[in-house]
Amino acid sequence: xxxxxxxxxxxxxxxxxxxxxxxxxxxxxxxxxxxxxxxxxxxxxxxxxxxxxxxxxxxxxxxxxxxxxxxxxxxxxxxxxxxxxxxxxxxxxxxxxxxxxxxxxxxxxxxxxxxxxxxxxxxxxxxxxxxxxxxxxxxxxxxxxxxxxxxxxxxxxxxxxxxxxxxxxxxxxxxxxxxxxxxxxxxxxxxxxxxxxxxxxxxxxxxxxxxxxxxxxxxxxxxxxxxxxxxxxxxxxxxxxxxxxxxxxxxxxxxxxxxxxxxxxxxxxxxxxxxxxxxxxxxxxxxxxxxxxxxxxxxxxxxxxxxxxxxxxxxxxxxxxxxxxxxxxxxxxxxxxxxxxxxxxxxxxxxxxxxxxxxxxxxxxxxxxxxxxxxxxxxxxxxxxxxxxxxxxxxxxxxxxxxxxxxxxxxxxxxxxxxxxxxxxxxxxxxxxxxxxxxxxxxxxxxxxxxxxxxxxxxxxxxxxxxxxxxxxxxxxxxxxxxxxxxxxxxxxxxxxxxxxxxxxxxxxxxxxxxxxxx
Amino acid sequence: xxxxxxxxxxxxxxxxxxxxxxxxxxxxxxxxxxxxxxxxxxxxxxxxxxxxxxxxxxxxxxxxxxxxxxxxxxxxxxxxxxxxxxxxxxxxxxxxxxxxxxxxxxxxxxxxxxxxxx
Numbered sequence: 001x002x003x004x005x006x007x008x009x010x011x012x013x014x015x016x017x018x019x020x021x022x023x024x025x026x027x028x029x030x031x032x033x034x035x036x037x038x039x040x041x042x043x044x045x046x047x048x049x050x051x052x053x054x055x056x057x058x059x060x061x062x063x064x065x066x067x068x069x070x071x072x073x074x075x076x077x078x079x080x081x082x083x084x085x086x087x088x089x090x091x092x093x094x095x096x097x098x099x100x101x102x103x104x105x106x107x108x109x110x111x112x113x114x115x116x117x118x119x120x121x122x123x124x125x126x127x128x129x130x131x132x133x134x135x136x137x138x139x140x141x142x143x144x145x146x147x148x149x150x151x152x153x154x155x156x157x158x159x160x161x162x163x164x165x166x167x168x169x170x171x172x173x174x175x176x177x178x179x180x181x182x183x184x185x186x187x188x189x190x191x192x193x194x195x196x197x198x199x200x201x202x203x204x205x206x207x208x209x210x211x212x213x214x215x216x217x218x219x220x221x222x223x224x225x226x227x228x229x230x231x232x233x234x235x236x237x238x239x240x241x242x243x244x245x246x247x248x249x250x251x252x253x254x255x256x257x258x259x260x261x262x263x264x265x266x267x268x269x270x271x272x273x274x275x276x277x278x279x280x281x282x283x284x285x286x287x288x289x290x291x292x293x294x295x296x297x298x299x300x301x302x303x304x305x306x307x308x309x310x311x312x313x314x315x316x317x318x319x320x321x322x323x324x325x326x327x328x329x330x331x332x333x334x335x336x337x338x339x340x341x342x343x344x345x346x347x348x349x350x351x352x353x354x355x356x357x358x359x360x361x362x363x364x365x366x367x368x369x370x371x372x373x374x375x376x377x378x379x380x381x382x383x384x385x386x387x388x389x390x391x392x393x394x395x396x397x398x399x400x401x402x403x404x405x406x407x408x409x410x411x412x413x414x415x416x417x418x419x420x421x422x423x424x425x426x427x428x429x430x431x432x433x434x435x436x437x438x439x440x441x442x443x444x445x446x447x448x449x450x451x452x453x454x455x456x457x458x459x460x461x462x463x464x465x466x467x468x469x470x471x472x473x474x475x476x477x478x479x480x481x482x483x484x485x486x487x488x489x490x491x492x493x494x495x496x497x498x499x500x501x502x503x504x505x506x507x508x509x510x511x512x513x514x515x516x517x518x519x
Numbered sequence: 520x521x522x523x524x525x526x527x528x529x530x531x532x533x534x535x536x537x538x539x540x541x542x543x544x545x546x547x548x549x550x551x552x553x554x555x556x557x558x559x560x561x562x563x564x565x566x567x568x569x570x571x572x573x574x575x576x577x578x579x580x581x582x583x584x585x586x587x588x589x590x591x592x593x594x595x596x597x598x599x600x601x602x603x604x605x606x607x608x609x610x611x612x613x614x615x616x617x618x619x620x621x622x623x624x625x626x627x628x629x630x631x632x633x634x635x636x637x
Contacts, residue, residue: 129591136598143605147612155613159544160622162606166551167539169602173558173595180588181565 002051005060005075007044008083008120011037016113023109031098034109038091038116045083045120052080053493057500057510059126067126067511068190074126076507077497078331082123082254085335086247088479089342090116096346096472097240104149104238111148115141115244122251126511128176128186131255135172135220139165142248145241146233157236164229168219171212178209189511192262192504196269203270210264214275217259220252222309223316224285231293231305239349239469242301243342249312250338257319257327262504265322279320280409284416287313291420294427300348300360303431307344307385310424311337314417318400321407327498329399332491336392336483340384343476347378350469351435362431367439375436377473382428384480387421392483397421399491524564531557544610544620548603555599562592 015037023030052058057076061067094112102108118138125131143165147158180186182202183194198206215226222230230249234242260275268274290310297303315337318330348360351374358365368374380391387393397417404413483490500506531553538550566585574586614620 129594133594133598136602140602140605143609147609150612150616152613152616155609155616159606159609159613162602162609163539163547163551163622166599166602166606167554169598170551170554170558173562173591176591177558177562177565177588180591181567186587 001060001064002058002075003060004044004048005058005073005124006062008041008048008087009073009117009124011041011044012113012117012120016110016117019110019113020107023107027103030109031102034112035091035094035098037113038087038094041116041120042084042087042091045080045087048075049077049080049084051075052077053496057507059510068185068187071130072126072187072189072511073124074189074507074511075124076510077500078254078257079123081331081335081494081497082250083120085250085338086119086123087116089247089338089476090119090244092472092475092479093240093243093342093346095475096243096469097238099466099468101149101238101240101349105147107144108148111141111144112244114138115145117141119247119251123254126188128179128188128191130186132169132172132176135251136169138248138251139169142241142245145244146237148238148241154236157232161229161233164219168216171219172216175209175212175216178205178212182206182209187511188258188262189508192265192267192508193512195263195271196267198271200270207271207274210259210271210274211278213259214256214278217252217255218279218282221249221256221316222252222286222312223279223282224289224313225282227286227289227309227312230309231297231302234305234308234345235299235301239345239352242304242349243345246308246338246341246345249308250334253312253315253319253334256316257330257501261322261327261501262507265502265504267504273322276320276322279316283313283316283320284412285313286310287317287416287420289313291423291427294424295430297427297431298362300351300362300431300435301345303362303427304341304344304348307424307428308337308341310420311341311385313420314397314400317413317417318403321404323403323406324495324498324502326400326403326407327501328491328494329396329403331494331497332392332399332483332487333396335490336384336396336480339476339479339483340381340393343377343473343480344381344385346469346473346476347374347381350374350473351378355435362434364434364438364440368436371436373470375432377470377477378432378436380477380480381473382432384477386424386428388425390484392480392487395484395487520568520570524560524568528557528561528564531560542621542623544614544622547622548606548610551606552599552603555595555603559592559595559599562588562595564588 019030052075057074060073062071115138118134118141121134122131125134143162146161147155182198182205183191185191185194219226264271264274266272287310290306290313293306294303297306315330315333318326351368352360354369355365384391384393387397401414404410535550535554535557538546541547566588569584572582572584573580574584574589
């Protein structure tokens with residue numbers, strides 16, 4: 001057994017507990033430890049990615065209990081990819097947070113580590129109940145991070161976020177119970193081998209359970225009709241936290257891909273491709289709702305939130321086709337949209353800081369300090385999010401359109417993706433020109449930050465955090481450029497990943513075979 | 520037995536959903552608690568209802584009850600207890616910060632930043 005597989009869960013768990021104790025006393029040590037651990041984790045998961053891309057799926061049996069009875073962690077290409085993305089994001093966004101945002105409340109770094117632990121665990125686990133537990137870990141850490149720094153509106157949005165997710169957790173348990181009562185297993189691989197043998201009379205129960213799970217994952221992924229919580233939550237969360245949350249919606253997407261290709265794929269007999277008829281229309285509506293929201297947004301943070309909903313729609317549309325090609329395109333778009341959304345949220349945070357009392361609201365206000373730099377970054381991020389050439393959003397959408405060509409719903413998919421891209425472009429150009437070009441010459445009140453005169457630039461803002469958020473944002477955007485330049489090798493790698501995902505026998509043999517052979 | 524368990528799950532769920540849809544935080548917290556009770560009882564029943572049967576392997580016993588749902592219920596109880604405590608604290612903080620306990624805030628128009636309303 002490869003013991004390194006456990007470390008992406010273990011290291012943040014241990015460090016989080018240590019940080020609870022020392023975080024308040026010594027912020028410098030806390031920051032250093034937190035960043036070091038995130039960097040070490042990134043290095044580790046990159047090496048795990050290398051292992052996963054040469055060898056088949058790797059299995060780690062916790063406590064050495066054999067597979068259907070004990071809990072297993074499974075590292076295949078898809079899980080490794082998500083781990084690398086999550087830990088890269090965690091490191092970069094943490095860099096921006098240590099500029100000062102982490103001092104607004106207590107225990108920021110401890111919560112951050114627990115959040116990372118939950119995310120990593122959710123990607124690695126091969127057991128449904130364990131997935132529930134990791135969801136709870138990442139959610140409870142996210143509740144703390146969401147209200148970090150406090151404030152009336154943030155707390156209120158936080159309460160709504162908690163309530164929505166607690167209902168989601170209840171449904172998750174009900175769904176797991178249904179599936180267990182029919183199949184008698186919670187292990188994903190074991191479930192995959194038992195689904196085809198379920199008696200015809202029990203199949204309706206199994207389908208109810210699986211579709212309830214789809215609903216729960218859709219709640220996490222902010223899919224219509226359970227998307228309503230996202231704009232409020234993301235708009236009120238601190239910028240760095242909202243940027244990290246960009247990966248949380250992808251946890252939902254990952255869970256959908258994992259469950260419905262593994263257990264309800266080609267081999268599932270009467271249950272094959274159970275999710276497809278539900279997921280595709282929901283994803284289409286999500287895309288439409290998200291991009292319409294972009295048009296109607298009243299603040300930059302809301303705009304970014306609705307853009308995230310729209311990107312989830314595009315992503316899950318490709319997932320819902322359930323073909324190898326479309327999955328590869330979806331994964332490429334997933335990488336792109338996570339980085340782009342995170343960069344956008346960090347930018348929105350910086351712009352709000354530099355606009356005085358206007359914050360991130362979309363109305364005429366005194367000019368933004370450091371407007372040329374922020375404007376340029378916003379322009380790049382907007383191009384990426386809208387999916388215009390030359391950045392990776394364009395390539396991602398192109399790949400999705402190309403993979404949808406054979407589908408029955410091709411005309412719908414093409415029409416929606418192209419049409420909503422136009423909506424996004426209009427929404428973003430409206431927002432960008434309002435914020436950066438349509439500024440009043442004199443300060444609206446006695447704000448120190450405004451001034452409007454050119455000599456104020458750079459000096460005026462109470463630049464909390466200094467250059468670090470800028471560095472982090474630029475690094476995220478550089479990631480997008482890298483994704484564009486290396487689109488060829490990346491999508492070849494993703495093709496192989498999609499092929500592995502569409503061959504669930506590999507996963508099942510690795511998990512259950514490891515038990516038999518006692519590797 | 521079956522009727523008792525099934526109807527208690529049903530009544531708890533119905534009451535939980537009703538309370539969950541109220542506008543104030545306290546009924547919502549109660550509703551979530553009832554829902555999680557319903558889930559726990561339901562999870563317990565997923566291992567089939569067997570009376571007077573041990574969940575452990577014993578050579579003298581021929582009939583077992585499924586131990587796994589019991590372990591799941593224990594975990595679920597712990598998690599939902601923790602979550603309820605957290606929600607109560609957040610609801611209290613939100614109440615003391617804003618002066619009312621409406622879940623959705625009611626009056627304020629969406630999209631305006633906090634500064635407008637202070």
